Amino acid sequence: MASININGREVELDEDGFMVDPEQWTDDCAIYFAPGEGINELTEDHWKVIRYLRDYYKQFQIAPMIRKLCKETGCSLKYIYELFPTGPAKGSCKLAGLPKPTGCV
Amino acid sequence: MPTYKDMVQPVRATENDMKKIHIDPTPDDQKCDKALQYLDEMRKKFRSFVTAMESCVKCGACAENCHTYLGTKDPNNIPTNRAELIRKIYKRYFTLEGRWFGKLVGAEDISLDVIEQWYSYFYQCSECRRCARSCPFGIDTCEVTFVGRQILHWLGIVPKLHASVGAAMEKVGNHTNLPKPGLVDTLEFLADDILEEFGVEMTFPVDKPNSDILYIPSSADFLLNEYTLKGAGLFFSYIGANWTIPSIVAEAGNFGYLFDQRFTQRHNVMRLLDAAQNLGVKKIVWGECGHGWRAAKMYIPTMADRPVPWPITHIHDEVAYYINTNQLKLDPTKNSKPVTLHDPCNYARACDLQENLRTVMKASVVDFREMTPNKDWTFCCGGGSGILFDDPEMYQRRIQLSAKKAELVRATGVGADGNGILCAPCSICKAQLYPMVEEHKLGVEVKGLIDLVGKALVWK
Amino acid sequence: MSYFIMQIMPYITLVVFTFGVLFRLGRWAGSRIVHNITLAPFPQRNSQVLGIFAAEAIFFRSLFSSDRTLWVGAWLMHIALFSVIGGHIVGIYTLGEEFIYLGLSSDLSKEMSALLGVTFGILMLAALVYLLIRRFTITKVKAVTGPSDYLMLILLLAIVTIGDIMRVFEHQFGIDYAPVKDFVAHLIMLKPLPLDHLALTTPFFVLHIFFVQILLMLFPFSKLMHVFGMFANRWIINRVYKEPAPGLPNVDIAAARQAGIGVPSGEGGV
Numbered sequence: 070m071a072s073i074n075i076n077g078r079e080v081e082l083d084e085d086g087f088m089v090d091p092e093q094w095t096d097d098c099a100i101y102f103a104p105g106e107g108i109n110e111l112t113e114d115h116w117k118v119i120r121y122l123r124d125y126y127k128q129f130q131i132a133p134m135i136r137k138l139c140k141e142t143g144c145s146l147k148y149i150y151e152l153f154p155t156g157p158a159k160g161s162c163k164l165a166g167l168p169k170p171t172g173c174v
Numbered sequence: 175m176p177t178y179k180d181m182v183q184p185v186r187a188t189e190n191d192m193k194k195i196h197i198d199p200t201p202d203d204q205k206c207d208k209a210l211q212y213l214d215e216m217r218k219k220f221r222s223f224v225t226a227m228e229s230c231v232k233c234g235a236c237a238e239n240c241h242t243y244l245g246t247k248d249p250n251n252i253p254t255n256r257a258e259l260i261r262k263i264y265k266r267y268f269t270l271e272g273r274w275f276g277k278l279v280g281a282e283d284i285s286l287d288v289i290e291q292w293y294s295y296f297y298q299c300s301e302c303r304r305c306a307r308s309c310p311f312g313i314d315t316c317e318v319t320f321v322g323r324q325i326l327h328w329l330g331i332v333p334k335l336h337a338s339v340g341a342a343m344e345k346v347g348n349h350t351n352l353p354k355p356g357l358v359d360t361l362e363f364l365a366d367d368i369l370e371e372f373g374v375e376m377t378f379p380v381d382k383p384n385s386d387i388l389y390i391p392s393s394a395d396f397l398l399n400e401y402t403l404k405g406a407g408l409f410f411s412y413i414g415a416n417w418t419i420p421s422i423v424a425e426a427g428n429f430g431y432l433f434d435q436r437f438t439q440r441h442n443v444m445r446l447l448d449a450a451q452n453l454g455v456k457k458i459v460w461g462e463c464g465h466g467w468r469a470a471k472m473y474i475p476t477m478a479d480r481p482v483p484w485p486i487t488h489i490h491d492e493v494a495y496y497i498n499t500n501q502l503k504l505d506p507t508k509n510s511k512p513v514t515l516h517d518p519c520n521y522a523r524a525c526d527l528q529e530n531l532r533t534v535m536k537a538s539v540v541d542f543r544e545m546t547p548n549k550d551w552t553f554c555c556g557g558g559s560g561i562l563f564d565d566p567e568m569y570q571r572r573i574q575l576s577a578k579k580a581e582l583v584r585a586t587g588v589g590a591d592g593n594g595i596l597c598a599p600c601s602i603c604k605a606q607l608y609p610m611v612e613e614h615k616l617g618v619e620v621k622g623l624i625d626l627v628g629k630a631l632v633w634k
Numbered sequence: 635m636s637y638f639i640m641q642i643m644p645y646i647t648l649v650v651f652t653f654g655v656l657f658r659l660g661r662w663a664g665s666r667i668v669h670n671i672t673l674a675p676f677p678q679r680n681s682q683v684l685g686i687f688a689a690e691a692i693f694f695r696s697l698f699s700s701d702r703t704l705w706v707g708a709w710l711m712h713i714a715l716f717s718v719i720g721g722h723i724v725g726i727y728t729l730g731e732e733f734i735y736l737g738l739s740s741d742l743s744k745e746m747s748a749l750l751g752v753t754f755g756i757l758m759l760a761a762l763v764y765l766l767i768r769r770f771t772i773t774k775v776k777a778v779t780g781p782s783d784y785l786m787l788i789l790l791l792a793i794v795t796i797g798d799i800m801r802v803f804e805h806q807f808g809i810d811y812a813p814v815k816d817f818v819a820h821l822i823m824l825k826p827l828p829l830d831h832l833a834l835t836t837p838f839f840v841l842h843i844f845f846v847q848i849l850l851m852l853f854p855f856s857k858l859m860h861v862f863g864m865f866a867n868r869w870i871i872n873r874v875y876k877e878p879a880p881g882l883p884n885v886d887i888a889a890a891r892q893a894g895i896g897v898p899s900g901e902g903g904v
Contacts, residue, residue, distance in 0.1 A: 083409060084185050084334055085565070088341035136400040137363050158397070159564060166520075171338040171396040172349030173427065173463075173601040180869025221665040222870050228658065232783050233708065235701035237774035251779035258778075271855040279856075280780040306673055308700030310690070310708070311864040312871050314671060345646030415882055456883040472670045485878035496879035526676040526875065536779045551699070574783020621878040623721040633897055 087162070087169040091126065102164045107154040108166030115152055117142050122165040128152045132158070132167055134149075178286065181294035184563045184573055187337030192330045195339035195438060199330025206284045212325045217268060227264045227409070230254055230313055236305035241553045242298050245574035253305035256295050257318040263288060267497050273585060282602055293331050296322040299463075300558025301432070302415045302519035307550055316563065319559075320573075327434045332536035335563060338431040346443050348425035359420055360396045361403070369405055374633060378410035378419060380404075384454045385418035389489070390446070390470075391461040392426040393600035401621065402462055405628030406437055406489060412631050413496065414540070420449035422425065424464035427601060431473065432560050439469065443477045446470075450484050454485040458486040462622045464518035464600035465559060488521075490599065493627055494530035497537045501631045503632040509539040511595050512588040514618075514627070516545065516579065516607070517552035520599035534623055538630040539595075553578045555598065556605025573613050576606060580614035590616030599623035636840045637864070639847070640833060644821055647847040654854025662866055673871040685871045687802065690864065707764040714758035717799075722752050726818060730813040748801065755798040762791050789849055796842045807838045814839075 072081050076097045081089040086105065099119055104122060115123055121142050125133045131140075134158050139146055146157075153160035158170045177183060192199050213506050232596055236253040237243050243251040250256060258280065265272030265281035272281030282288070299319045306314040326332065332340075342351040344435045347521055352360075361378035368374050378387065389410065395403045410417045423445040430439025450458055465576050467488055474482060496502045519526035528549040535542050545551070556575030563569065588594030589611075596618040607620045677683045689695040694712075697705045715871040725747050733743035734841060766787045769779045800808040817833035820826065827834060832841065852858065 073545060084188065113335050116479075129353065129359055131350070131356040132397065133353050134363065134397055134400060135366070137360065140363075140367075168351070171335065171342050172395065172429075173392065173399075173560065173605040174350065174397050190806070217665065219665055219668060221662055221667055221866070222671055224662055224665050224865045225863050225870070226860070228662070229857070229860045229867065231857045231860045232778045233695055233697075233701075233704055234772070234775040234778045235704055237778065239700050249774075251777055252774060252851065254778050267839065270853070275782075277781070279782045280783075303673060306871065307868075308696060310694050310697040311860055312673065312690070312867040313863070314673065314871055315866070317671065369898070375898045376896050386885075408896075411896045412890070413882065413885050414886045414893070415885050416897045459882070472672065476669045487878055487880060491880050492882055493876075503891075522673070523674045524847075526672075526674065526877070528674075618805065634894075 073101075080160055085169050085171070091123075091166045091168065094123070098154050099164040108152070108158040108160075108164075112152075114142075114144065114148075118144065118149065118152060120160055120166045121160060122167060126165070129142045130164055132170060144164060176244060177567065178290045178294065180183070181238075182292065182298075182567050183294045184297050184333035184335065184561070184568055185565055187330075187332045187334045189330070191337045191341065191469060192332065195325065195332070195337055195344070197332075198332050199359050200328075202286060205286060205289055205329055208329060209289055210263070210284060212322075212328050213263065214268070216321045217264065220317060220321065222314050223321050226313045226315060226318050227256060227261050228255065228269075229311055230261070231311075233310065235308055235310060235563060239304050239308035241302070241304070241578040242300065243406055245556065245577045246298070246571070250291070250295050251298055253315040256299055257313075257315050259288065259291050259295055260318055260322055269426070289326070289329065292322045293326055297333060297561055297563075298327065299577070300519070300554040300556065300561065300575070302554035302558045303379050303523045304519065304551070304553065307523055319436060323433045324435060333561075333563065334434055336429055336433045336560060340434065340510050340559070343425065343438065343467055345397075345419070345428065346424045347442075349427055349429060350393040350397055351394050352396055352424065354421040357396060357424055358417075361407075361419070362402055364400065364407065366494045367400070368408065369452065372628075372633075373407065374408060374411065374614055376407060378407050379417065381421050381453065382418040382615075383452075385416050387397065387415050387417040388450050388453060388457045388458045389417050389419050389461065390426045390458065391419060391424060391426055392463040392466065394427075394601040394617055395461065396424070398608070399462075399601065399622055399625075401625035401628060405622065405626070406461060406625035408628040408631055409489070409493060409615075409624060411632070412502070418453060418455075421445075423449050424598040425466070426461040426470070427450060427466035428469040429560055431469040435473075438519070439473070440450065440477050441478055443474055444479070446474075447478060447480065447482065455484060458484050459492060460486065460488045460623060462489070462599040462601060464520035466528070468524040469521040482536075488525070488530075489624055490527060490530050490534050490573050493624070494533040502537070504617060504627070504630040505542045505632045506536045506630060509595075510541070511619075512537075512541040512543060512591075513539045513595040513597055513621075514543045514545050514583060514586040514588045515548070515623075516555060516583070516598040516603060517548050517595060518598065518603050519552055519554050519558055521600070522548075522552050523550050531623060535597065536628060538623075538626040542544075544590055545582050545586050549581075553582060554608065555579050555600075555603040555606045557602050561601060562605050572606065573610065576614065578609040580610065580616060583616050583618060584609075584614075592617040594618035595626075596620050596624065597623050636834050639840055639844045641821075641826055642851050643844075643847055647811060647846065647850050650851045651853055652852075655859075658854050658859055659781060659862060662862075667777045671871060672873055672875050675872075677782070677872065677874055680874060683872055683874060687868055689863070704768070707768065709763050711758055711761035711765060717754040718751070718758060720752065721747070726749070726811055726815050729815060747753060749803075752798070752801050755794060755801055759791070759794050759798055782856065786852075789845060789852075791866065793842060793849065796838050796845065800838050800842065806891075807836075809833065809836045809839045839851045841898070859886060 262282040301524045303316045339487045428442045730744040730747040813832035
């Protein structure tokens with residue numbers, strides 16, 4: 070377990086670099102993680118996906134089904150992969166401060 | 175990068191992760207003694223393990239029948255050599271020849287290095303049992319991997335992925351940490367989607383008391399495999415079944431079977447029995463999950479601590495039955511793309527499901543092309559036994575481990591025009607193949623089998 | 635020395651072999667078949683299980699499918715081995731006149747016996763050499779081979795080579811059936827042979843018997859246990875599994891379709 074400093078705030082990360090406590094998340098965290106997931110600049114669409122993920126997670130303590138993510142944000146799966154090259158399960162969850170998905174995903 | 179003396183290893187569960195699955199990791203200075211103690215216990219219990227230890231002639235027939243060896247060319251990935259990692263210790267401490275002749279007969283003292291070897295190689299094995307199928311004596315090397323992983327678990331060495339899944343199973347009853355509200359929300363969303371796409375009005379009953387049928391989906395279906403859930407829902411609606419999905423065990427898989435065939439596996443089994451009893455069901459029907467189906471079909475009878483009055487069948491057993499009795503109206507032209515079938519190893523080698531898969535397939539698609547080898551000689555997708563590690567080193571391994579499958583898929587020609595379907599009716603296979611068909615540029619889309627049934631059903 | 639090998643060692647060998655094998659099998663029996671780990675193919679009846687056992691034991695069927703080049707050598711070796719063992723038993727018992735029962739004359743039977751002995755002896759030698767070369771040359775096989783694997787093949791080669799020499803150069807190095815039968819009979823009756831008996835003074839025969847005894851004593855403590863291991867493993871994985879009957883409770887598809895379940899109201903059922 071490691072702890073990093075994001076704009077003066079200590080944030081705890083697990084072995085895979087995911088945030089341990091989603092409550093610690095701020096916009097700065099997404100900006101901090103972006104380069105590591107192959108994203109140069111966070112666009113409006115990135116933020117749309119991230120905010121949707123965070124809202125959904127706040128409500129259900131789980132990431133939404135990918136199909137639902139696409140439908141609700143109006144992004145095709147292909148476009149989501151363009152936004153988050155490491156994939157929706159890993160990349161976008163990490164940026165949104167969600168825990169790493171487990172199981173056969 | 176997780177490597178140990180040039181061996182690749184999956185990211186490890188931390189002490190904290192291990193505590194969540196009720197294990198206090200053994201300190202390094204006690205690991206060797208403890209490992210021997212556990213090995214002694216296992217050898218006295220499992221005959222399949224003892225005979226694997228004592229009857230191999232090292233003929234090498236298993237080597238090129240193992241996709242892991244074919245993909246990595248690492249001699250320790252030859253099934254008999256992988257077993258040798260334990261056999262050398264077994265010989266040294268539990269056989270006369272090993273105690274007397276040592277190295278001459280391949281015996282070796284235990285050390286931390288050996289335990290690290292176990293961790294590296296037993297988590298490159300998919301437990302697919304192709305080596306057992308090809309062995310002239312039927313030695314089941316998968317049993318050796320089981321024993322190796324069990325000992326490692328007791329020592330506190332488990333991949334983070336498996337340990338997190340184990341903790342999620344106990345916390346919420348499924349692998350993906352999916353709580354009931356999320357589960358219900360996803361199913362409601364899917365029901366809406368089904369109405370839009372298929373014009374079918376249906377619901378996914380959750381925890382409905384007095385149901386006749388308990389359907390056990392894979393929890394990965396709730397995140398990734400939308401059409402697998404839709405297909406099952408469409409099928410049960412079509413036949414007018416009184417069915418339900420249990421929220422306390424919305425999981426066809428059982429990762430316990432993959433690293434802890436005691437508490438973790440049994441816990442999931444007991445949850446299932448509780449759910450079946452509380453919901454008053456008459457039959458349990460299993461969703462698309464390979465290892466989980468083997469764990470259910472073959473292990474529940476010996477895992478359950480109480481009588482199991484409910485027959486347990488696979489959804490494709492049922493679909494095939496209704497196709498064979500001409501009760502389902504299916505229009506194969508709704509699946510017109512060329513399709514090939516990847517036989518999940520647990521279905522074809524451990525559960526005798528291969529013929530039913532074909533019955534269902536042939537009734538649901540127009541252009542079905544067999545892969546060779548197939549059925550009980552199928553090659554694993556390379557993700558078998560949940561080795562779906564995604565750190566860069568292990569991800570590279572996964573590409574190597576899926577190379578053989580990629581070669582076979584390509585040979586069928588279904589992806590030649592870039593519009594093929596690779597049907598893989600198992601959640602681990604799907605999770606492995608989604609990225610792998612891209613890595614190997616196979617020109618196919620990965621689908622489940624009940625997905626295709628759902629699309630082909632004729633409602634009016 | 636030759637007295638020890640021929641008159642004392644056989645009893646030691648018998649004890650080590652018998653108790654060694656019993657000890658090993660006892661250990662196997664002590665452990666259990668904990669879970670059902672049935673493996674394809676899936677026999678429906680016990681007669682089919684028997685068929686699987688027979689096809690594996692007689693034809694090495696799985697090996698035929700999994701590694702054809704190994705199958706050629708392994709199958710030939712074992713067929714030759716069983717023929718040779720069978721030949722030893724009936725040949726020595728009938729003094730080479732076993733084919734009388736097939737209507738051959740006594741002399742012809744002996745010729746026939748010798749010819750078959752040479753044939754299978756050479757065949758086995760060739761197969762063993764093939765298996766040994768395989769261990770040196772094929773990368774994957776080399777990778778699984780340990781010192782004891784080479785030694786075991788070399789021991790077998792020694793036994794077979796000596797046997798073949800005694801057959802091919804019968805007059806210089808061989809021995810007749812009669813003294814051998816005499817030797818066996820004395821062993822069984824616990825009666826010592828006179829020191830100048832041919833069985834004790836034919837160097838190649840003594841050497842042949844010596845190596846065979848080494849092999850038998852190693853048997854319970856080596857991979858030779860695969861002879862029993864095959865049946866023990868297949869007993870676990872090749873068995874009948876009774877499937878639960880398909881068909882779902884309270885499902886009537888015809889009625890469900892009649893009622894138009896799932897078809898939105900307004901569009902109407904059929």
